Amino acid sequence: MEALSWLIDPISKGWTLYGLIIAIVSVVLVVSSRRQKPFPPGPRGSLSLGRKEIWRQYAGWAKEYGPVIYFKSNQLDIIVLNTDRAVHDLLGLRSKWYSDRPTSTMLQLVGQDKALTRLRSQDPRFSISRRIAREEMGGKAVLRHVEAVETSVKVLLKNLFSTPAEFRKHIRNAQSRSIMKVIYGYSVESDDDRYVKIIESWMQSNNSAARPGAWLVDSYPLLRFIPHWFPGAGFKKYALERRKSTEEAISKPLSWAKSEISAGRAYHSFVLKQLSSQELDAEHEDIIKFLSGTMYLAGVDTVLSAMLTFFLAMSLEPEVQKRAQKEINDVVGSDRLPIITDRERLPYVNALIKEVYRYHPPAPLAVPHSVSRHDTYDGMSIPRGSIILPNIWAITHDESVYPNPSKFDPNRHLAGDKTNNVAQPDPRNFVFGFGRRVCAGMDFAEVAIFLQISSTLATFNIFKERDAEGREIIPEVEYTGGIVSLPEGFGCRIVPRAEAKDAIVWDS
Numbered sequence: 094m095e096a097l098s099w100l101i102d103p104i105s106k107g108w109t110l111y112g113l114i115i116a117i118v119s120v121v122l123v124v125s126s127r128r129q130k131p132f133p134p135g136p137r138g139s140l141s142l143g144r145k146e147i148w149r150q151y152a153g154w155a156k157e158y159g160p161v162i163y164f165k166s167n168q169l170d171i172i173v174l175n176t177d178r179a180v181h182d183l184l185g186l187r188s189k190w191y192s193d194r195p196t197s198t199m200l201q202l203v204g205q206d207k208a209l210t211r212l213r214s215q216d217p218r219f220s221i222s223r224r225i226a227r228e229e230m231g232g233k234a235v236l237r238h239v240e241a242v243e244t245s246v247k248v249l250l251k252n253l254f255s256t257p258a259e260f261r262k263h264i265r266n267a268q269s270r271s272i273m274k275v276i277y278g279y280s281v282e283s284d285d286d287r288y289v290k291i292i293e294s295w296m297q298s299n300n301s302a303a304r305p306g307a308w309l310v311d312s313y314p315l316l317r318f319i320p321h322w323f324p325g326a327g328f329k330k331y332a333l334e335r336r337k338s339t340e341e342a343i344s345k346p347l348s349w350a351k352s353e354i355s356a357g358r359a360y361h362s363f364v365l366k367q368l369s370s371q372e373l374d375a376e377h378e379d380i381i382k383f384l385s386g387t388m389y390l391a392g393v394d395t396v397l398s399a400m401l402t403f404f405l406a407m408s409l410e411p412e413v414q415k416r417a418q419k420e421i422n423d424v425v426g427s428d429r430l431p432i433i434t435d436r437e438r439l440p441y442v443n444a445l446i447k448e449v450y451r452y453h454p455p456a457p458l459a460v461p462h463s464v465s466r467h468d469t470y471d472g473m474s475i476p477r478g479s480i481i482l483p484n485i486w487a488i489t490h491d492e493s494v495y496p497n498p499s500k501f502d503p504n505r506h507l508a509g510d511k512t513n514n515v516a517q518p519d520p521r522n523f524v525f526g527f528g529r530r531v532c533a534g535m536d537f538a539e540v541a542i543f544l545q546i547s548s549t550l551a552t553f554n555i556f557k558e559r560d561a562e563g564r565e566i567i568p569e570v571e572y573t574g575g576i577v578s579l580p581e582g583f584g585c586r587i588v589p590r591a592e593a594k595d596a597i598v599w600d601s
């Protein structure tokens with residue numbers, strides 16, 4: 094009874110109660126801090142991170158440390174998720190906390206922190222921008238844009254016919270052309286179009302400004318206040334120049350579109366619909382300005398990457414190419430180009446496209462996510478604010494899921510094919526990203542890539558390059574680093590097929 098007397102006489106025993114609570118809380122805190130889960134394993138100390146194909150380095154570390162790895166780069170906590178299970182559990186099931194983006198002083202300095210790719214998940218602009226992107230480019234809405242893509246595909250084929258060696262430039266221009274039309278209603282007439290040039294230079298700067306840990310000022314934000322003449326302040330000059338090009342890139346095409354709308358000449362573009370369907374205030378117009386710029390920024394190099402991987406793979410795998418061409422001939426015939434409604438009747442071409450995504454995901458580490466609260470996973474601590482990198486490349490090269498992953502083999506996506514009872518997982522579940530941040534242009538990308546690939550297969554044969562003695566050159570390809578990764582250093586011979594003459598008029 095004595096032990097419980099403070100319950101009956103709370104005044105005289107008040108201090109005892111107070112002391113006891115403090116003691117219990119202290120013990121709980123000490124015990125829980127001792128028991129705080131460890132960070133995920135990973136390399137410690139000063140790290141040398143490769144600049145190119147860093148996803149391979151992370152996949153190598155995962156073999157040593159396990160699927161979830163942790164390391165510090167400058168002051169930043171970085172966590173790399175290397176398996177389907179880990180990205181599903183964290184970025185999928187816990188999407189609510191894992192859909193933030195890291196803050197970056199550098200991106201604020203260059204004026205790109207309002208781009209949708211970089212918006213914090215709690216920013217009211219985030220859900221508005223996602224809704225608009227869905228309305229304009231998602232699901233059935235994308236069908237509105239098919240005609241613009243088809244027109245740009247025809248120009249692509251004609252350019253490949255005239256100057257095949259410049260295929261890289263032609264593919265990039267084809268994608269720029271369809272996006273400029275769809276977003277702004279602007280028709281790109283020449284290869285060195287003024288708006289395309291402005292935006293291209295903006296894109297280059299974004300790829301390098303966005304790399305996590307690349308800038309010291311991101312780890313030590315106070316550095317932004319050092320004077321521009323101070324040693325090591327070169328980043329300030331860089332940021333100032335980029336800031337100007339950001340403003341130019343996102344404002345000029347929008348101003349052009351607005352003047353077309355006022356003159357009553359506008360095409361039914363993304364911008365036209367948004368600017369005329371809303372009660373337009375300055376805030377909404379600013380959202381449209383940044384969102385349309387982001388759609389261009391995110392939508393050109395990603396598709397270019399997939400298309401270059403396609404050209405590379407076709408030059409390496411002639412049998413795959415022939416089988417896809419035969420399917421197109423059987424289903425579509427040879428007197429027209431494939432159209433979007435042919436897609437469901439072309440299973441092998443679809444498998445080939447999935448294999449392009451799997452073989453080299455255009456954004457191998459997606460766009461960095463960030464976690465908005467402290468979390469634990471599989472007995473490990475994940476500190477609040479950590480930068481989360483989903484290693485898409487490691488997932489699509491996991492031998493236990495995709496046997497012989499370095500082989501380009503569309504059969505793996507076909508159930509019941511000679512070598513396969515069950516289709517291997519659809520890589521589109523990974524290559525377009527995760528949770529609330531999944532690619533906002535995915536449906537548009539799928540249309541563009543299907544039309545570009547199927548039309549190229551219908552009209553051209555793609556071979557390896559030859560050297561001066563006429564021997565085939567086996568390409569030695571490296572992929573660039575950065576958010577979007579492109580294959581470098583290969584060429585191919587692109588020769589019109591005999592069947593193509595009925596499908597397209599080259600000189601119209």
Ligand code: HEM
Nearest residue numbers: 209210391392395456459460525526527530532533534538
């Ligand atoms: C093969 C083509 C493409 C691939 C593989 C791709 C992949 C991705 C990936 C991995 C992300 C990051 C997702 C994440 O953080 O979890 C992303 C984000 C995004 N993508 Fe794509 N993308 C492609 C094409 C496009 C196109 C054509 C557009 C626009 C027309 C586009 C617009 C966007 C936007 C706006 C975001 C940012 C979404 C956000 O942060 O909320 N993408 N994409």
